[in-house]
Amino acid sequence: MLPGPINSARWFLHFVFPALLSLSASAVVHADEAALPSQLEGVGIEERTGEQIPLSLRFRTHDDRAVRLSQLINARPTILSLNYSRCPLLCTLQLQGLVDVLREIDLVPGTDFDVVSVSIDPLETVEQSALAREKHLRAYGVAGAGEGWHFLTGTRENIRRIADAVGFRYEYLPEQREYAHAAVFMVITPDGRVSHYFYGVQYDPTSVRLALVESSEGQLGSAFDQLLLFCFHYDAQAGRYGPVARNIMSAGGGLTVAVLALWLVPAWVRRRQRRSSDSLRIPSASSKEAAPAAAPHTLAPALVIPAISSWFPESASSVSDNVDWLFGFILAICVVFFLLIVGLLVYFVIRYRRTDERRVGSGPSHNTKLEVAWSVIPFLLLMLIFSYGAYGFVQMSSVPDNAYEIRVTAKMWSWSFRYPNGYIDNELHVPVDRPVRLVMNSDDVIHSLYVPAFRVKQDLIPGRYTKMWFEATQAGTFPLFCAEYCGQQHSDMITNAIVHRPGEFDRWLDEASNLLKTLTPAKAGEVLYSRRGCRQCHSIDGSRRVGPSFYNLFGSTQRMTTGENLVVDENYIRESILEPQAKVREGYRPVMPTYQGQLKDEELDALIEYIKTLK
Numbered sequence: 001m002l003p004g005p006i007n008s009a010r011w012f013l014h015f016v017f018p019a020l021l022s023l024s025a026s027a028v029v030h031a032d033e034a035a036l037p038s039q040l041e042g043v044g045i046e047e048r049t050g051e052q053i054p055l056s057l058r059f060r061t062h063d064d065r066a067v068r069l070s071q072l073i074n075a076r077p078t079i080l081s082l083n084y085s086r087c088p089l090l091c092t093l094q095l096q097g098l099v100d101v102l103r104e105i106d107l108v109p110g111t112d113f114d115v116v117s118v119s120i121d122p123l124e125t126v127e128q129s130a131l132a133r134e135k136h137l138r139a140y141g142v143a144g145a146g147e148g149w150h151f152l153t154g155t156r157e158n159i160r161r162i163a164d165a166v167g168f169r170y171e172y173l174p175e176q177r178e179y180a181h182a183a184v185f186m187v188i189t190p191d192g193r194v195s196h197y198f199y200g201v202q203y204d205p206t207s208v209r210l211a212l213v214e215s216s217e218g219q220l221g222s223a224f225d226q227l228l229l230f231c232f233h234y235d236a237q238a239g240r241y242g243p244v245a246r247n248i249m250s251a252g253g254g255l256t257v258a259v260l261a262l263w264l265v266p267a268w269v270r271r272r273q274r275r276s277s278d279s280l281r282i283p284s285a286s287s288k289e290a291a292p293a294a295a296p297h298t299l300a301p302a303l304v305i306p307a308i309s310s311w312f313p314e315s316a317s318s319v320s321d322n323v324d325w326l327f328g329f330i331l332a333i334c335v336v337f338f339l340l341i342v343g344l345l346v347y348f349v350i351r352y353r354r355t356d357e358r359r360v361g362s363g364p365s366h367n368t369k370l371e372v373a374w375s376v377i378p379f380l381l382l383m384l385i386f387s388y389g390a391y392g393f394v395q396m397s398s399v400p401d402n403a404y405e406i407r408v409t410a411k412m413w414s415w416s417f418r419y420p421n422g423y424i425d426n427e428l429h430v431p432v433d434r435p436v437r438l439v440m441n442s443d444d445v446i447h448s449l450y451v452p453a454f455r456v457k458q459d460l461i462p463g464r465y466t467k468m469w470f471e472a473t474q475a476g477t478f479p480l481f482c483a484e485y486c487g488q489q490h491s492d493m494i495t496n497a498i499v500h501r502p503g504e505f506d507r508w509l510d511e512a513s514n515l516l517k518t519l520t521p522a523k524a525g526e527v528l529y530s531r532r533g534c535r536q537c538h539s540i541d542g543s544r545r546v547g548p549s550f551y552n553l554f555g556s557t558q559r560m561t562t563g564e565n566l567v568v569d570e571n572y573i574r575e576s577i578l579e580p581q582a583k584v585r586e587g588y589r590p591v592m593p594t595y596q597g598q599l600k601d602e603e604l605d606a607l608i609e610y611i612k613t614l615k
Helices: 004-023 025-030 090-104 126-140 156-166 205-215 223-231 245-280 285-290 320-351 368-397 504-513 521-531 570-578 601-613
Strands: 058-060 066-068 078-083 114-119 149-152 171-173 178-180 184-188 194-199 232-235 240-243 404-411 414-418 428-431 435-442 447-451 456-460 466-471 476-482 494-500 557-559 565-567
Touching: 078 090, 078 156, 090 114, 090 126, 090 184, 090 205, 114 126, 114 156, 126 149, 184 205, 194 205, 320 368, 404 428, 404 447, 414 428, 428 504, 435 447, 435 456, 456 466, 494 504, 521 601, 570 601
Parallel strands: 078 114, 114 149, 404 435, 428 494
Antiparallel strands: 058 066, 078 184, 171 178, 184 194, 232 240, 404 414, 435 466, 447 456, 447 476, 476 494, 557 565
């Protein structure tokens, strides 16, 4: 150990100073030098990104061969570090950090890149260089890496020239017989230009790998690496790669367009093919009688944009054509103005491009006709959109007096539709060509009832009633969704809106209401299992869902969250349906809603009988 003052300086040089450099190289370069010890004056890093290093400089390798830098830095990116083997601590820590980060990346020295360590001590011998090389290659432990890791010694003049080229400022301390220097390594491109600086003694593997890929000029890396380099940019201050918001948004926008194209184009082709085949089919007499009359509308969407109607679900309500027309009209305006603006932009770029003889003149400062045009035309278009939209809104909000009323209850994650006679179903059944009014509420969270074919949507809010009406104009089965994210099983909250032909709706409602009279209890329970939303959470094949499976359930012994074991019998099933939070199975969350007041005793008995058969 050296005397106290010298020990303090050494401690500062080898611990505090490198830490400051690893936090911010620029802070060290531009800091007030009066605040540093006199030994550190002139020591630091002056980044020279893009600087060409002198490749003609000569050095000696660990096996005492004379080489030019151009022989080592030519075909691959290179990691360049400046150290010396007699360094008591810092150089060893830095090279060990380099070894650690190289282990973390899937690129190999000698194959994908090279490592060149130049000694800043002109008195360092070839033997010392060889020992340092052997030590760090042994720590690296990758076969063949020695072909790409070179330890060089050279003259004082050549060492200074390469250090100056990369901005590596160091000083010799005669009293300590050591060098004051920073902990840093540089990444060099194959043609010998400085591209990246990495400070400190610990390095981020991802940043080092991306720096090598970026510096390789297209020779290294995968398509994923190129995508990362497009979305991330090297931050010299932080010494790592950070996101570039503009590029990320561009990539996300391009990906969105590609995904939409891959989804929309096949759907559009299939719909065109299906419509063509339907038009060739000769309808029967019965189907002609049952077909509803076309809903009147002012203009078909296809008159606005010929293909717009092919992008939408089929039109099956009295308001859907008007909604489609308004959407098509707005889209047509956007397309027209987009083409107009881009066309003018291209024209102006070509027409007023810079030439050798630039002519400067006084352009017009005012044009009344043009200003009136660009103010009045958008105003008229917006007023037309507002008027047509307001008309449609009033039409969709004014419920006819003769509307058939159905109560709707939403809960995680099923629908319940109650008809005037008290019958409840998990599918929406309505008559064709008759206004239907839905009075809706939610038992738990906000849901949203959405039937794309009807072009209607309305939120269901806990603690209040919301209303919506529509008139189906086409018989058939149409998907019904929850359009508001309502929890883990939101995507399973799907059912159907079934539109019955004239005369069939009343017959269906009568048969469905008297289900227990026409079927055996077990068969009726199977139908109730599907209609009352049980299958959303409970399987019948033993697979695990939100709730326990019904398969082999009856008569089994199950453990509750309270720790007690209970036999699944008739009383347990009845209580679980009416008071689901009373006894909760271990391993399941208490999320099942109550069916108190929604199921008759006969329906409970039918469900129990059905569960008994699932063995």
